[in-house]
Structures are given as C-alpha cells and as structure tokens.
Amino acid sequence: MKPSELIDLNPILTDRVRLAIMTTLYASEDPVEFNSLLDTLDLTKGNLSSHIRKLEEVGFVEVTKEFVDRKPKTTYLCTAEGKKELLSYLNTLENLLSKITKQ
Amino acid sequence: MKPSELIDLNPILTDRVRLAIMTTLYASEDPVEFNSLLDTLDLTKGNLSSHIRKLEEVGFVEVTKEFVDRKPKTTYLCTAEGKKELLSYLNTLENLLSKITKQ
C-alpha cells in the first residue's frame, strides 16, 4: 500500500455525501426512500438528487420509481457492485491506517 | 457512527491527491522535497503546487524554502495538527468499515 495508490481510489466514493449515501444504502436491507435520505443526511433536495444520479450512472445504486396512494415514490437500493466498491474503498483506507500507525 | 457523521469528514482530506500527500509526509521523518512528491505521486507541478498550498493554508503542512547550491529548494513537513487530523479522518472511515461489515 503505497501513498501513490491512493490516487487510484474511486473518485465517486471520495465525496463525503456520496459516501454517506452509499453507507446508508449498504446498511439497509430494504429500499430507502428519497425523503428518508434527505432527513438522515440533512441535504437539500437538489443536492441529494444529483449525487444519487451519479451513483446510479456508475451502477452503484438501483433506482425504483412507483406510485403509492397515487403519489410518486422513489426508492434506492445498493447494487452488488456498489457494495463491492464501497468495501474496497474502505479497505484501502483501513490498510493505509494500519500501515502508518503500526510502529 | 451514523452515516450522517460522514458529512463532517474534513473536506481537505477527502481529496485523493491531498490524502496521498499527507500520507507521504506523515510517513517521513525528514522533510520531503517538491520533486520527490512529484515523482512518487505522479502529478503535474501545478497540481501538486496548488494542493500543497491548501494543506499549508489549513496548517497541515509546514513549508520551508531555502537555497542549496544556489538553487531553490522547498521542503514539506507534516505538522502535529496534520497528523492528528489524518489519523482522525482514517479512524472515522475504519469505524465505518467495521460497523458495516460486522453484520
């Protein structure tokens, strides 16, 4: 684990907001609603929307749109690849930590 | 460790390049030269220069400029606060990892 390898970290996940979104989705078995994310992460709707869009574009998040009680309801789920990449990202940083702290 | 706390991650350190710089400096007892960073991290000079500037502005890196053999020589050292913040940053992510992996 050389510092230069950090440059290879997935840029999608380096953003704090997207990391928080991914973590939330990772931790949930069930699909998570837009407003739920909005509450727990305390973002504006536009900001959340655009981050989610990016995560969807790279295939880390699966978006489902349906109508419930005649109202639109959008939910998000972490894909297998998203989980894999999140773990990989965090593992890289954990390795780094243990490298620089041990002795 | 809630996902929402990720939003508090120090934005200075979320950047991959700055994380790599800080790690390199953290690991070195001695001051590190500009060109050394340039080589190990494979960046352009302008890019490295501006990232270093930011790290200096927030007090994570100490910059020393001197002349050696009549040529300018700039070296960088990780400050105590820089070390503290780097560890804190990595610890936060490690906690997150252990949280989401221990089912």
Add this chain to the structure above:
DNA sequence: TAGACTGGTTTGTATAACAAACTAGTATGG
C-alpha cells in the same frame, strides 16, 4: 551569451457540488 534546465507559481479551463427555482401532480378549503 544563447539555449536548455531547475524549481517551482500563476492563470485559465473544465468539472463538480450545491441551492434556488421550477415542474407535475395531489390534497384541502371556501
């Protein structure tokens, strides 16, 4: 002493993050 090299910094550009304004539809009140 002209041209190339060193060790950076400044400047311009493309991308990214963010919030404000907007859209489409639903519920509520008079």
Add this chain to the structure above:
DNA sequence: CCATACTAGTTTGTTATACAAACCAGTCTA
C-alpha cells in the same frame, strides 16, 4: 370547482475545486 398549499422530486444557474498549460526567476552548459 377554483385557488391555495403541499409532496416528491428534477432542472438550471452559480460558486468552488481540480487540473494542466503557460509562465517566471534563476542556474548550468556549450
């Protein structure tokens, strides 16, 4: 019904950031 307010987001415009190209001051070399 018609207007007003609310829900559930998306689009658009602005600000900030990352990056590389161009630049600069000084040194070395032929």
